[in-house]
Amino acid sequence: MQSASEDVLQSDKKLLEDLSGSGRAIGVLTSGGDAQGMNAAVRAVVRMGIYVGAKVYFIHEGYQGMVDGGKYIVEANWQDVSSILQVGGTVIGSARCKEFRTREGRLRAANNLIQHGITNLCVIGGDGSLTGANLFREEWQGLLQELIQQGKIDHASAQKYSHLNIVGMVGSIDNDFCGTDMTIGTDSALHRIIEVVDAIMTTAQSHQRTFVLEVMGRHCGYLALVSALACGADWVFIPESPPADGWEDQMCQKLSESRSRGTRLNIIIVAEGAIDRQGKAIPSNVVKELVVKRLGFDTRVTILGHVQRGGTPSAFDRILASRMGVEAVVALLEASPETPACVVSLSGNQAIRVPLMECVQMTQEVQKAMDEGRFDAAVKLRGRSFENNLRIYKLLVHKKPDKELTRSKFNVAVLNVGAPAAGMNAAVRSAVRTGISQGHTMLAVSDGFEGFIKGQIKEIKWGDVGGWTGQGGSLLGTKRTLPAKNAEAIAEQIRLHNISALLLIGGFESNVEHLTQKMKTNIQRGLVLRNENCSENYTTDFIYQLYSEEGKGVFDCRKNVLGHMQQGGSPSPFDRNFGTKISAKAMQWITNKLTETYRQGRVFANSEDTACVLGMRRRTLVFQPVLELQDETDFKHRIPNEQWWLKLRPLMKILAKYKASFDVSDAGQMEHVNRRLTQDSHHLIAI
Numbered sequence: 001m002q003s004a005s006e007d008v009l010q011s012d013k014k015l016l017e018d019l020s021g022s023g024r025a026i027g028v029l030t031s032g033g034d035a036q037g038m039n040a041a042v043r044a045v046v047r048m049g050i051y052v053g054a055k056v057y058f059i060h061e062g063y064q065g066m067v068d069g070g071k072y073i074v075e076a077n078w079q080d081v082s083s084i085l086q087v088g089g090t091v092i093g094s095a096r097c098k099e100f101r102t103r104e105g106r107l108r109a110a111n112n113l114i115q116h117g118i119t120n121l122c123v124i125g126g127d128g129s130l131t132g133a134n135l136f137r138e139e140w141q142g143l144l145q146e147l148i149q150q151g152k153i154d155h156a157s158a159q160k161y162s163h164l165n166i167v168g169m170v171g172s173i174d175n176d177f178c179g180t181d182m183t184i185g186t187d188s189a190l191h192r193i194i195e196v197v198d199a200i201m202t203t204a205q206s207h208q209r210t211f212v213l214e215v216m217g218r219h220c221g222y223l224a225l226v227s228a229l230a231c232g233a234d235w236v237f238i239p240e241s242p243p244a245d246g247w248e249d250q251m252c253q254k255l256s257e258s259r260s261r262g263t264r265l266n267i268i269i270v271a272e273g274a275i276d277r278q279g280k281a282i283p284s285n286v287v288k289e290l291v292v293k294r295l296g297f298d299t300r301v302t303i304l305g306h307v308q309r310g311g312t313p314s315a316f317d318r319i320l321a322s323r324m325g326v327e328a329v330v331a332l333l334e335a336s337p338e339t340p341a342c343v344v345s346l347s348g349n350q351a352i353r354v355p356l357m358e359c360v361q362m363t364q365e366v367q368k369a370m371d372e373g374r375f376d377a378a379v380k381l382r383g384r385s386f387e388n389n390l391r392i393y394k395l396l397v398h399k400k401p402d403k404e405l406t407r408s409k410f411n412v413a414v415l416n417v418g419a420p421a422a423g424m425n426a427a428v429r430s431a432v433r434t435g436i437s438q439g440h441t442m443l444a445v446s447d448g449f450e451g452f453i454k455g456q457i458k459e460i461k462w463g464d465v466g467g468w469t470g471q472g473g474s475l476l477g478t479k480r481t482l483p484a485k486n487a488e489a490i491a492e493q494i495r496l497h498n499i500s501a502l503l504l505i506g507g508f509e510s511n512v513e514h515l516t517q518k519m520k521t522n523i524q525r526g527l528v529l530r531n532e533n534c535s536e537n538y539t540t541d542f543i544y545q546l547y548s549e550e551g552k553g554v555f556d557c558r559k560n561v562l563g564h565m566q567q568g569g570s571p572s573p574f575d576r577n578f579g580t581k582i583s584a585k586a587m588q589w590i591t592n593k594l595t596e597t598y599r600q601g602r603v604f605a606n607s608e609d610t611a612c613v614l615g616m617r618r619r620t621l622v623f624q625p626v627l628e629l630q631d632e633t634d635f636k637h638r639i640p641n642e643q644w645w646l647k648l649r650p651l652m653k654i655l656a657k658y659k660a661s662f663d664v665s666d667a668g669q670m671e672h673v674n675r676r677l678t679q680d681s682h683h684l685i686a687i
Helices: 012-019 038-051 062-068 103-115 127-149 155-160 186-207 222-231 247-260 284-295 305-309 315-334 356-371 375-382 384-397 424-437 448-454 484-496 513-520 540-550 563-567 573-599 626-632 644-655 664-669
Strands: 025-030 055-059 073-075 118-125 165-170 209-215 235-237 266-271 298-303 342-347 350-355 411-417 441-445 457-459 499-506 612-617 620-625
Touching: 025 038, 025 062, 038 055, 038 118, 038 315, 038 644, 055 062, 062 103, 062 127, 103 118, 103 127, 118 127, 118 315, 127 155, 127 165, 127 356, 165 315, 186 209, 186 222, 186 266, 186 298, 186 305, 186 315, 186 573, 209 222, 209 284, 222 235, 222 266, 222 384, 222 573, 235 247, 247 266, 247 284, 266 284, 284 298, 315 342, 315 350, 315 644, 342 356, 350 356, 356 375, 375 384, 384 424, 384 573, 411 424, 411 448, 424 441, 424 499, 424 573, 441 448, 448 484, 484 499, 499 573
Parallel strands: 025 055, 025 118, 118 165, 165 342, 209 266, 209 298, 235 266, 411 441, 411 499
Antiparallel strands: 055 073, 342 350, 441 457, 612 620
């Protein structure tokens, strides 16, 4: 594993002194099935390549365009990739190519690349496309010798273009490639699935229907599993973890119990590659027929198909693809003849390089494990995130009978604080069901600390949070009231309700420092984004008037203040799943703490880790004592002292053409760019 571009770019000057003027040419192509975000990756490759002084060529129609050459290989300029960031699919086309699978086809492709001086190839596609690229690289020397023998190139050209560098990016909505936490297009596909689920939920509730939703995933159940987690589906079928024998009875019993509790709809999600323990396929229509025959429920089947590939890429995929594209260019230009083909991957929140064929072999091992019936091994090979998703889904969906629950002596209260945020309800649902599974009595507090003071506290049960995952806002209600001036009243409510632990879900107001202390005792468009408090003088109105005046006769100007619209609407798949998993982890931590202190005969509220904040750092959920956060927090502005997202600014400036071209003499005037652009970023965390 090599370090990411964020770890090597010490400055613009060093990077460009090393790479600019190299005369290198880069070819970029998209191959295999299209995926949302591919265009963002193409854009990043083109603009980063131009930024460092390389020539960049579009190779249209994938490997077919490389084999055919001519009009299919075209030099790209900066404007060619303008306005494609938000476009789905791939603007340079993708096509299956049988010819490239033959030696003769690869020979023609090599000749076409040499005619344009291209010896750096960026391939955006699936494992088949990347494997083909690696074979092409391994054969390169032999292909050059054949071209010399055929008189198509001379010895000088063969010497000049003696080796081919390959860097891949995985564009696949299935997230089926080992070695990366997320592939380009996966998050957008999840958005499409969740949009459909949210839409059919209303009609399902109206008619008391059961919906069987078939999603893509012939060999990988990631989309099915994560969408099931995001919408609280009653049952999910995935190829890596087939249901136990007798699943028909278990599923029907689960659906029947759900209806008996008053639920008006049921959602079953089926991956297209779902199988049973004997390897027999479980089609969506078979699941429907089973429900109708056994239970008599009004049941419908919805097959999403290529809808999952359509639409605009999500913000996550745009940023992911952009970072990967930049990393790919740097990897190509740093490569030597001895450098093996690599793939740019996401690990936690960092773009890294990993050996291509190692990832391909690991991916093949997953399929081998499934073919051999080693399903537990297949789940583990998918990675820690996949395994964790499956475990939490089972925990939150399948309620144990009361007689099987080991009751604890603890009451745990859950409340929302601060401004409402998408994903809050998913977090509450997860906390409640995890707590109940661990034997606690769960209490819900309405309207934040204000409701806490008034005693708006009541028990909340498993069924009470059904359907909460996809709801926006805060169903418990939330206020910005801080606990500092009302600590005695809050403490009294804690005593009256015998509350052993509090789980606070919210923003800055969830900082319980005061409570803790008291308890101790060519472009045709332009876009300007402005933060509401960035400047007292450069207001939105001022900027609007300035652009309106200066743009007379050239362009029109409009303004749009989004306001609280940004807090509204349904949560994204990321927010639903992040809220679900972080809340489940928090409840498990609370249970461990309560169990540990209970063994000592009393509960202490004055230890440093009594009040903690749970967050994500480098792929890991980390508990940090509230008291430790004092030195890291700007209390006046209610933000952390270190804003991780500011490290994304250099990348944005490069790709947005803050400088049309680079002159090494200007390097000292340019903002410092280091390759740790997002090392501490919490944004790109795998679901």
